[in-house]
Amino acid sequence: MAGNGFIQVDKVSKSYQRDTIKVEVLTNISLTVPEGEFLALMGPSGSGKTTLLNLIAGIDRPDQGTVVVNTVDIDGLGESALAKWRANNVGFIFQFYNLMPVLTAYENVELPLLLTKLSKKEKKEHVETALNLVGLADRIHHYPRQLSGGQEQRVAIARALVTDPALIVADEPTGDLDKVSAEEIMTLLERLNKEFKKTIVMVTHDPRAAEKAHKVMHLDKGELTKG
Amino acid sequence: MFIFRLILKNALRHKLRTFLTILGICIAVTAFGFLRTIVTAWSAGVEMSSVTRMITRHKVSFIMPLPKSYREKIQAISDVDLVTYANWFGGLYKDPNDWKNFFPRMAVDPETYFDIYPEFVLSEKELLDFRKERNACIVGNKLAKEHGFKIGDIISMDGDIYPGKWDFVVRGIYKGKDETWDETQMLFQWDYLNERIAQQQPTRQGNVGWYVLRVKDQNAMPIVAREVDELFSNSRAGTKTETEKEFQQSFVSMSSAIITSLEAISYIIIGIILLILANTIAMAARERTREYAVLKTLGFSSIHIVGLIAGESLLLAGLGGALGLALTFPISAGFAKLFPTFFPIFNVEDITIILAVSVALFAGIIAATFPTSATLRTKIADGLRQIG
Incomplete structure (x- = not known):
């Protein structure tokens, strides 16, 4: 075990089968992330950053090793339990925002709450609070196509926050944004970490984005080094 | 409620494609209903035979x-x-x-x-x-x-x-x-x-x-x-004596090749409905691979995904089927008016309605089966990588 932390990745390996070729992505990786940490994972394309992020977030499973998040060994959870765990504990931010194009900003943010037992009124309060936090209270009825890239990413952040998860994972959150929008998003993530004590694990290629993190780690050829 | 709203919104995402799919199903169900009406009209004499009458004819x-x-x-x-x-x-x-x-x-x-x-x-x-x-x-x-x-x-x-x-x-x-x-x-x-x-x-x-x-x-x-x-x-x-039903049946059997052909065509139409719908649903599911992966990431279960895909398929099949069935009545009535003595009894029977509805629903379910299965098999990580 790699020490006591909010996230404990211990001797994890992961490979993918691409047609007849087996591609080793992560080899015997160990990592500990304390609660409230803002960690940036950097590295070249194909180095396994997103794979590691997926393992931490419970959307993929390791071939070997264990991933424990907030004392829960997520490898031991079945598909259904893992889905529930993700819904309750992890907020996701993607490079391409991944909003549902047929839903408004309000409906997109409301999505994770549909799996909860909150009343309609409570859901509305949560959604409005999240959208206020990202500065989009005046855009709640806009569809993604009616928003700029930066605004779409802020909606995605509101969606990640709305269930108040302890962990936020962000995969290249500024990768598709211009400099100004990227700066706004990083400021927002920094605020979430500082004010709301969210543990954030972020994959990025952008050194300016990584500067906002407490800690930067580099992943190359399946191995992790401190930046 | 959300699922129904999302199904409706998804169905209206490509309005022309949805319209053409519903139109295709509508035409196919109308053709199916009309052909089945012809088949039942052909056998109408058999159905209305008396149970106490017999026919004696030359053997x-x-x-x-x-x-x-x-x-x-x-x-x-x-x-x-x-x-x-x-x-x-x-x-x-x-x-x-x-x-x-x-x-x-x-x-x-x-x-x-x-x-x-x-x-x-x-x-x-x-x-x-x-x-x-x-x-x-x-x-x-x-x-x-x-x-x-x-x-x-x-x-x-x-x-x-x-x-x-x-x-x-x-x-x-x-x-x-x-x-x-x-x-x-x-x-x-x-x-x-x-x-x-x-x-x-x-x-x-x-x-x-x-x-x-x-x-x-x-x-x-x-x-x-x-x-x-x-x-x-x-x-x-010499004579041959048989029940009225058997007698009528012998007339119908003289046309058995035509009836069999009509029945075969009606089954081919079911295949056409299936292909039209399956094509639309498969395209839609493939385009939305990443969205379904996002939903799974957020904690939505397989049942939600099945509901979204099958629901859309059933919605299109149901709308097309209902419109097609509704059209079968005036078309059959028009045909009966045009050829009043060709088929003396030419009504859309209950069994035709049941069959048309069943065919549409069957097509809706089957058309959703493969896209649903493919979506559920796709790992979240692979789905998120999909370029839509």
């Missing part, structure tokens, strides 16, 4: 005559309640190439025919008028409406099986006891036919086309059939 062929003298002998069989007879007349009315001028014309025994067939609803006066005038005829209500026949009108025809010019006076207009009874027939006195034939072709007189028997007990039908046929087994005109 070689229906078109060969039987002596009228058989009647008393058949009537003498203990389980036979009443016997009547009829004869196919044929004839040419106006332009024979116009389908509406083709309708069944039969010479019948005016004293007994309507006792055995209570399905012909006539007033007492009409029946009496028909019986007392040699060249009187009775026409069906639908036929009378189609040609504008009224009581007292004279219908002139050229004979084909029975040559010469034939005039009939309309003395009655019958209605069917319900909508399943054919109202396009013309019936006249067998004596009129026989007397004319006796003058023109004496060797053909005294014959009838077939006998209709009403039996006292339905269970005695096999015995009656055997007794009648044994009675004439050594005669110059």
